[in-house]
Amino acid sequence: MDFDPVLLARIQFAFTVSFHIIFPSFTIGLSAFIATLELLWLKTGREVFHRLARYWTKIFAVSFAMGVVSGIVLSYQFGTNWSRFSEVVGSVIGPLIGFEVLMAFFLEATFLGIMLFGWNRVPTWLHVLSCVMVAAGTAMSAFWILSANSWMQTPTGHEMRDGIAYPLDWMEIIFNPSFLHRLPHMLLAAYLTTSLVVLAVGARYLLAGRFHEESRVMMQMAVGMLAIVAPIQAYVGDSHGLNTAKYQPAKIAAIEAHWDGSKPAPLVLFAWPDEKAETNLYEISIPRGASLLITHSLDGLFPGLKDFPPQDRPPVIGPFFGFRIMVGIGVLMILFGWVGAWLIYRRKLYETRWYLWPASLAWPLGFCAILAGWVVTEQGRQPWVAYNILRTADAISPVSGTAVAVTLALFVIVYGIVFSMGIYYINRLIVKGPTGSAIEPPRHDRPSRPIAAAQTAARDAIAPGE
Template identity: 60%
Template sequence: MHLDASILARLQFAFTISFHIIFPAFTIGLSAFIATLLLRFSLSGDERFRTLARFWTKIFAVSFAMGVVSGIVLSYQFGTNFSRFSVAVGNTIGPLIGYEVIAAFFLEATFLGVMLFGWNRVPSWLHTLSAVIVSVGTLLSAFWILSANSWMQYPVGYELKDGIAYPLDWLAIVFNPTFPLRFAHMVTAAFLTTSLVVLSVGARYLLAGRFPDPAYTMIRMGLGLMLVLAPAQVLIGDEQGLNTARYQPMKLAAIEAHWDASEIASLVLFAWPDAARERDDYELAVPHLGSLIITHDWNGKFPGLKDVAPADRPPLPNVFFGFRAMVGIGFYMIALAAFGGVLWLRGELFTNRLFLRAASLSWPLGFIAIISGWVVTESGRQPWLATGIIRTVDSISPLPAAQVLATLILFVIVYTLVFGMGIRLINKLIERGPQAPVLAEEEGLPNRPLSGSSFAARAATQGGASP
């Protein structure tokens, strides 16, 4: 059997980034949720919010650690498996990644310790501020990473000399035309995914008859955010579709399986795209609706896949089916949120077992939608790694295919073990549930240097300790 190093390197990167994207997306939403809980505690003094914040902070810590570990692996892959890509665009991409480390990761790392270990050790206002800063740091990380990715999708502000891209206009590079909507879409997806997880955990507790008060808070906050963000994501997605039609028309053509630019596009609900015959088999479509959505014109037209050579087309199955998985989950979230909203108005939100069961089983759907969306984004720009600068097949390091295969197998084994244990730990933390902390200093761990010895001294003077 012939092994292709290019295919294996791409499979390896797809595998590792699919694991990685789950955790940064979750920590973006979860850090904001924790900061909101602590702000509500600071304003109201209600211990329920503090207890919930402490509970979710433990889960955040595990997720953050797994995100950092998997992110380091991705950085190394650029140098090991895609070294020619680094040569071609490193002058532009490198500083953007560097800004992410300096401006975002250092900020998160500085205040993360206070957020994780500052309970009863620092003033409440400082602890809350640390949580807010960590949340801002996760958003800054997303800002720089998505800026770099958007530039790869549609490079601007550079000049090409001898196959190497040199930056000319950093503002144009950072604020790429495809960046603002991509950033909004991704951050909204992260918040929406986290809100569904929070709702799911609350529903799980109510079904089991455990932790009713924290569950009520989680369900109200999770559902409330879903009611706002799920419809908003549809509007953002529509705007991003128009943006894609302008700047990445072949990606859009692949999403819609639209072959002929001279034809009015139907909205293809389902089909089996046949790239060899340039047609869609088993098509289920609504006439004119594709043109209306993409161009906002009932008889509008947009470029088709036949406008470019087959070698310049994105891989159809990845883009076509990935998009439908993402959109299908999105509309399911809208339906679930609407169902919950009606029950909320009727006063039946916490007693309707059908809704609680559906919510408790829906926790992975947001992550699946995010992975599907990234499959569409990354596959849709193929065959280019940086559009117009370097193709994916030309970016691969000159490595033996057997070596790439060996590392791929190793990654599968290690990721399965490490992340399996991490997810198991998160599940155990959820199973344990939100426990009200013991606030009395002497009953817990020492919160200050020498506080343990002062406790022993007090106990001795009160007859609680013998010489």
């Protein structure tokens, strides 16, 4: 039986990167949430913030470990399955990934131990600082990874010599044309994903009548984040789409299932794109809607898929449906935020079961949106692995399809076991909840002013009886 090594290598990388991206996207948002809780505890002295920070740090530790383990495999695949890719663009991509390790991962590793094991062992300010630095490190990691991936989408600042890309201007490479659109889009997606998880956990506890104080704090912070950031994400996404239309018009044509560039494009709400017939089946659309969004004119034109040779067109099914899944979830995020904010204003958030019940089930939505967005990004770039530099079919290693098939099967088995164990343990932590008594301030450190005032009042109260 013959196996296509290119197809299997693409499936293998897609599987591993899709599995991996779930955890960094969660830890980017969760580390920022934990740092915020620690800063609030430092400022107010309210123990609920400290209990929540300690509780979510346990979940962060599991997610961070699974992200590291699942990400190691990706680096090896560049050599085992994509050696030609490494040869052609390694002079550009290699240093960018190296910067991520040197500047971001080392920063995280330096402070991660204090964050995880420094409770009641180091001064308060140092533990809070460690949480802030870990959050900064995760964001910096996203900076370099998105820079490398964005360069593959919109390469610049290099020159081609004998088929090899050599860097000329690192500032142009790092801040390539799509980077400043894609970085905030990904960071906001990570923060919104974590907000939905926090919202779901808080709603779950309220429905069960457990951890009332902690649940209220989680719900308030999550709703506030969704209400403010989700609309901002919609604007950032629109800006990113306009940038894509400028630099990757074939991708936009696939996203919109737009075939004929000589006519204003309808906004296709639903259809089944038929790539062989070059048409859409069962189409439900708004006339001229896509032209208005892309060109800001009802009569505006942009290239259709027929304007590109068949061998240069991306697949249509994945980008088309992936984009609509992502946008649909984005609308749900806005609704969760705005409806929740309205209920907070009416002081009915914590008793409104018709809101709490769907909120308790909303935790997977952010992850689904991120995966859908990456399908749009990566499939929409095809048939190029580095846009207009190297085709995916030419980036493969001289490896047999059988070898790739065997390793793919092993990855599915091992990742399935690791994923199941990680999710099981995280769920156990959520079921247990933020239990425990109030946490004492760390030794060798002065308590915050609210705690010191409470201690003084307690001493004054018992003084007459001494």
